[in-house]
Amino acid sequence: MTLTVAGQPKEYDAGLTVSKLIELEQVETPMYVTVSVNDAFIPSDSFETAALHDGDSVEFLYFMGGGACDGVYQ
Amino acid sequence: MTIRIRQADCDAMAAHARAALPNEACGLIAGRQDGALQYIEKVYLLTNTDQSRTHFSIDPREHLAAVKDMRAHGLSPLGNFHSHPETPARPSQEDIRLAHDPKATYLILSLAESPPVLHAFHIENAAASPLRLEISPYTDER
Numbered sequence: 001m002t003l004t005v006a007g008q009p010k011e012y013d014a015g016l017t018v019s020k021l022i023e024l025e026q027v028e029t030p031m032y033v034t035v036s037v038n039d040a041f042i043p044s045d046s047f048e049t050a051a052l053h054d055g056d057s058v059e060f061l062y063f064m065g066g067g068a069c070d071g072v073y074q
Numbered sequence: 075m076t077i078r079i080r081q082a083d084c085d086a087m088a089a090h091a092r093a094a095l096p097n098e099a100c101g102l103i104a105g106r107q108d109g110a111l112q113y114i115e116k117v118y119l120l121t122n123t124d125q126s127r128t129h130f131s132i133d134p135r136e137h138l139a140a141v142k143d144m145r146a147h148g149l150s151p152l153g154n155f156h157s158h159p160e161t162p163a164r165p166s167q168e169d170i171r172l173a174h175d176p177k178a179t180y181l182i183l184s185l186a187e188s189p190p191v192l193h194a195f196h197i198e199n200a201a202a203s204p205l206r207l208e209i210s211p212y213t214d215e216r
Contacts, residue, residue, distance in 0.1 A: 007142075007145045028175075028176075029174050029175075032174035034134050034137075036134075036138055039138065041134060041135075059138060059141065061134060061137050061138060061141065062174050062175045062178075063131070063172070063174060064100070064102075064131070064132040064137065064154045064172075064175075064178075065124070065129070065130055065131035065132065065172045066129070066130060066156060066165075066166070066168055066169035066170075066171075066172045066173065066180075067098055067124070067126065067128050067129030067130050067156070067166065067168050067169065068098070068128050068129075068158045068159075068160070068161040068166045068168070068169075
């Protein structure tokens with residue numbers, strides 16, 4: 001099946017889940033990555049079961065946050 | 075690594091940060107890389123979903139839309155920026171703890187001084203190192 005991953009069409013075996021795609025794509029620090037499929041965000045506790053289908057468009061987004069909350073600076 | 079940004083984009087970030095007061099403001103930076111030079115071509119002024127004066131999280135829907143816009147305009151994602159309303163333009167321990175992308179450039183804008191102070195950092199392995207930041211005049215088309 002064909003998936004569009006980060007804007008690039010690629011071929012994969014059928015029956016792929018989000019977690020398997022994360023593994024195949026060697027996504028770094030996956031625990032901090034938000035995944036969208038066809039613009040819908042997938043809860044991280046569903047990565048193991050969320051099935052991907054031919055034609056799906058997948059994006060990996062790193063969580064981006066921080067702040068001055070601790071008042072401790074380098 | 076040297077980061078080059080237009081004065082107009084710095085002004086836009088500062089205006090975004092002032093508009094968000096007393097909370098922190100945030101956004102994404104995009105552009106291109108040429109060897110050890112990063113050119114920031116576009117700044118995305120996004121929503122801090124934490125609505126906090128001491129913390130920020132970039133709205134994931136706006137993040138996704140920005141990434142698509144970058145792709146549509148041939149820009150590469152370079153990193154993010156956020157403001158420190160009352161503290162220096164240096165990464166806090168929280169900034170370092172939550173910097174999960176070692177390829178990203180992290181800009182921090184402090185409103186504690188006037189005019190605002192902007193610094194750039196690379197953060198990896200729980201350590202932040204400053205990057206050289208060059209601000210181009212308004213008329214500089216590179």
